[in-house]
Amino acid sequence: MFDRNFFVVAPNFHGATILSRLLNAHSDIVSLGDTYPSRIFDQICGCGKYVSQCPFWLDISSSISSERYSQEAALLPRYPPILGFGGDSLMYNELPAFLLKKLLKQEHLNLYSDDYQRFLQAVHRHHAYKQPHVFVDGVKSISRVQALKLAGVPISGVIHITRSPYDFVKSSEKQGQSAYKAAIGYRTYHRMASRMQGKIPYIRVSYEELATSTNQTLEQLFTFMDVPVTKLDELRENFGEAWHFMGNASLLKFDGTMRLSKYEIDESTKKKIIRLSGKQPPSVYSHSYKDIGSS
Numbered sequence: 001m002f003d004r005n006f007f008v009v010a011p012n013f014h015g016a017t018i019l020s021r022l023l024n025a026h027s028d029i030v031s032l033g034d035t036y037p038s039r040i041f042d043q044i045c046g047c048g049k050y051v052s053q054c055p056f057w058l059d060i061s062s063s064i065s066s067e068r069y070s071q072e073a074a075l076l077p078r079y080p081p082i083l084g085f086g087g088d089s090l091m092y093n094e095l096p097a098f099l100l101k102k103l104l105k106q107e108h109l110n111l112y113s114d115d116y117q118r119f120l121q122a123v124h125r126h127h128a129y130k131q132p133h134v135f136v137d138g139v140k141s142i143s144r145v146q147a148l149k150l151a152g153v154p155i156s157g158v159i160h161i162t163r164s165p166y167d168f169v170k171s172s173e174k175q176g177q178s179a180y181k182a183a184i185g186y187r188t189y190h191r192m193a194s195r196m197q198g199k200i201p202y203i204r205v206s207y208e209e210l211a212t213s214t215n216q217t218l219e220q221l222f223t224f225m226d227v228p229v230t231k232l233d234e235l236r237e238n239f240g241e242a243w244h245f246m247g248n249a250s251l252l253k254f255d256g257t258m259r260l261s262k263y264e265i266d267e268s269t270k271k272k273i274i275r276l277s278g279k280q281p282p283s284v285y286s287h288s289y290k291d292i293g294s295s
């Protein structure tokens with residue numbers, strides 16, 4: 001079984017799947033991109049098959065009797081219900097632990113913890129060939145980390161990914177969201193994620209640093225996770241192994257090259273985005289975006 005579980009927290013479009021690709025190539029780590037397959041549509045697994053046809057996910061689903069949760073949006077529930085509707089996520093984020101404990105039913109917490117442990121066991125069994133010690137969970141939900149902690153699941157640490165807000169806002173816009181909403185969402189998410197610092201072992205990694213100083217950033221991460229430091233060149237050798245990840249299928253062709261930015265953004269739009277998205281973590285400022293256009 002895994003000795004340690006780490007949790008990635010980041011909004012969408014922050015390079016979390018790329019990070020997962022790098023981490024999963026480490027001999028001591030398993031990481032499956034977004035981790036839980038969606039139930040809203042039949043996702044394509046990293047192996048190229050639909051989740052409904054993938055032997056890995058079929059076995060995981062049956063090992064954890066996931067048919068009990070056919071009403072959920074993903075393989076397993078995100079957190080045990082408090083009120084059972086939309087406000088639950090906010091309550092997990094805002095209420096102190098003692099109050100949440102009063103509101104939650106112990107039997108729900110126990111079931112939630114048991115389900116997660118069964119999931120981890122099933123995933124570990126499939127990776128017996130590499131005898132991994134560490135699982136990096138990529139569900140990216142801050143409320144879920146709080147819920148797991150309340151349920152008594154050991155949290156070895158969180159990996160908070162930051163990224164310049166420009167690409168995030170532009171990519172969200174492309175998916176039909178308003179730039180305003182995306183920028184505010186960015187601000188809220190990073191503020192909440194930063195608040196985990198001091199309560200849970202925490203490391204902040206910027207996508208820009210990962211892209212430009214990959215080996216240095218990986219060294220910090222592997223040291224944080226207490227696994228042997230491994231360089232990108234060595235990780236790249238394992239990219240060919242079967243990887244049943246959830247996420248952007250274009251990563252199947254990922255060769256370790258990371259681009260800083262996809263979009264050309266004019267200065268006045270940048271200013272607007274900065275104002276709305278709030279003060280960014282300082283590491284984001286360490287690179288200039290001026291000369292980086294879409295290639």
Ligand SMILES: [Zn+2]
Binds near residue numbers: 045048056243245
């Ligand atoms: Zn698969």
